[in-house]
Amino acid sequence: MTFSFLNPLYTAVSWIIVQFHSLYSNIFDPDGGWAWGLAIASMVVVIRICLIPLFVKQIKATRAMQAIQPKMKAIQERYKNDRQRQSEEMMKLYKEAGTNPFSSCLPILVQAPFFTALYGVLAKVAKGQDIGVIHGDLLVSAGKAHIFGAPLSATFLGSDELNVKIVTAVMIILMSLSQFITQRQLMTKNVDLTVKTPFMQQQKMLMYVFPIMFAVMGINFPVGVLVYWLTTNVWSMGQQLIVIHNNPTPGSKAFQERQARLKKAGRLNPDGSEIKGALWGLLPPSKAAISAAAATSASAVVEESVQARRQQPRKQTKAQRQHGGQPAAGLTKEAQAEPEDAVPAETGGAKPAAAQEGTAKPGAKPGAVRQQGTRQQPKRGGGQRPKKKS
Numbered sequence: 001m002t003f004s005f006l007n008p009l010y011t012a013v014s015w016i017i018v019q020f021h022s023l024y025s026n027i028f029d030p031d032g033g034w035a036w037g038l039a040i041a042s043m044v045v046v047i048r049i050c051l052i053p054l055f056v057k058q059i060k061a062t063r064a065m066q067a068i069q070p071k072m073k074a075i076q077e078r079y080k081n082d083r084q085r086q087s088e089e090m091m092k093l094y095k096e097a098g099t100n101p102f103s104s105c106l107p108i109l110v111q112a113p114f115f116t117a118l119y120g121v122l123a124k125v126a127k128g129q130d131i132g133v134i135h136g137d138l139l140v141s142a143g144k145a146h147i148f149g150a151p152l153s154a155t156f157l158g159s160d161e162l163n164v165k166i167v168t169a170v171m172i173i174l175m176s177l178s179q180f181i182t183q184r185q186l187m188t189k190n191v192d193l194t195v196k197t198p199f200m201q202q203q204k205m206l207m208y209v210f211p212i213m214f215a216v217m218g219i220n221f222p223v224g225v226l227v228y229w230l231t232t233n234v235w236s237m238g239q240q241l242i243v244i245h246n247n248p249t250p251g252s253k254a255f256q257e258r259q260a261r262l263k264k265a266g267r268l269n270p271d272g273s274e275i276k277g278a279l280w281g282l283l284p285p286s287k288a289a290i291s292a293a294a295a296t297s298a299s300a301v302v303e304e305s306v307q308a309r310r311q312q313p314r315k316q317t318k319a320q321r322q323h324g325g326q327p328a329a330g331l332t333k334e335a336q337a338e339p340e341d342a343v344p345a346e347t348g349g350a351k352p353a354a355a356q357e358g359t360a361k362p363g364a365k366p367g368a369v370r371q372q373g374t375r376q377q378p379k380r381g382g383g384q385r386p387k388k389k390s
Contacts, residue, residue, distance in 0.1 A: 006113070006116065006117055006120065009113055009114070009116075009117040010117050010120055010121055010131055010132045011132040011133060012117075012132075013043065013114060013117040013118055013121055013132065014121050014131060014132025014133045014134045015132065015133045016042075016043045016046060017036075017039045017040060017043055017121070017134070018039075018133055018134060018138060020038065020039035020042040020043060021035055021036055021039040021138075021141075023039075024038050024039060030141055031141045031144045031145060032145060032146075033145045033146045033147035033148070033152070034147075035145070036141075036142060036145040036152055036224075037145070037147050037152070037224075037227050040118070040152075040224055040227050040228055040231070041227060041228075041231040043118075043228075044228055044231040044232050044235065045231070045235065047111065047114055047232075048232060048235045048236075048239075051107050051110060051111070052239075054107050054110060055107055055239065058105075058107055059243060059247075060099070061099040061100070063249055064097045064098060064099035065097075065099055066191070066249070067097070068093055068094075068097045068099075071093055072090065072093065075089045075090060075093065107236075111232065115225070115228065115229075118224065118225060118228055119221075119222070119225055121134065122152060122153050122222045122224040122225060123153070123222070125139065125142045125143060125152065125153055126143075126151070126153030126154075126222070128143060147167065147223055147227070148163075148167045149163045149164070149167065150163065150164045150167040150168060150223050151164075151223065152222060152223050152224040152227075153222045153223070153224065154168070154222060154223050155168065155219070155220055155221060155222055155223075156168040156169060156172065156218070156219040156220070156221075157219050157220060158220075164223075167223065168218075168219075168221075168223060168226065171218075171223070171226040171227070171230055172214075172215055172218035172219065172221075172226065173215075174230055175214055175215075175218060175226060175229050175230045175233060176211040176212070176214050176215040176218070177211070178230065178233035178234055178236075178237055179210050179211045179214055179233050180207065180208075180210075180211040181237055182233060182236050182237045182240060183203075183206060183207035183210060183211075184207055185237070185240065185241065185244065186203070186240060186244075187203055187204060187207055188253070189244055189248070189252060189253050189254040190240075190243075190244045190248055190249050190252050190254050191203070191249065191252055214229065245258070246258075262274055
């Protein structure tokens, strides 16, 4: 099945395959499956290298989507009865976070035209029809190519040969298994475990849906297309493994393992950042760089400790607290500096007897004393009132 509007893409895909086929023909049989199979796999590598910027964008978009999940849930709860307002707030949130739900699907969407073009090229080769730059002797050679006895254009359902069915079934299983492993390592190692959101449940569901979907569609894929998808899945698995190892999501299991490795190697700053080496961090840092970073961190800790000691509040006396922290007027420096709980040295820490037993009021009856810290209540009745002046 071919589409006329994809003719330029058919030409580009067939040209890339032919160039790699001419390269591998120097090593393998030009009419054999290894030369044509490796040519298809090499085309996949070229496409995936060109898609590395999109892959990086996909990783960032996935992390951003995970981070805004709590806000998305709050918006859904707040505007659950107003779909239009909910959509407007969601779009505003996506714009602020610099992401959207489709950003994580970019590599797959961009690969779709190449996959369709390869499917059309192999379909034409199976029918013996010219396509792109594959014609004449190249068309005959591609028609003879077999991978483990299965022609490049053969499918699981379209062939009655047992050998073809076995080869295509094994490739379908490997294709689906590699897809599952790729999704699983993403969910088990590179997901922030501190954030429990519906987005994680969706990712878990896709971990099983994608492999099943590829297995169902794979029974109609030609062997050459199975080579394409198996190669791209293995590439994705290895590429993602490198990213998870070197740049994991903060809060994930892989992030904790990376921090432990950096700490053991002495490449971890006190703030949790990595001490990077030369060539944009691709090379390990030198011992001098690690020592300089450690000295800088130690000086920063000492400076922080000194600042903390300088900021300790001074103890105020009772008189200063009563006057809003200012020294009371008429008090000597000794009285101002004397703490509230200070006692004379000669008493051995005991309070004066007058403070313990109270002081006698002048003119009071013997034995009548006023206890310190209590108020004497005025007596009612029995007293003479002052005479009013006429």
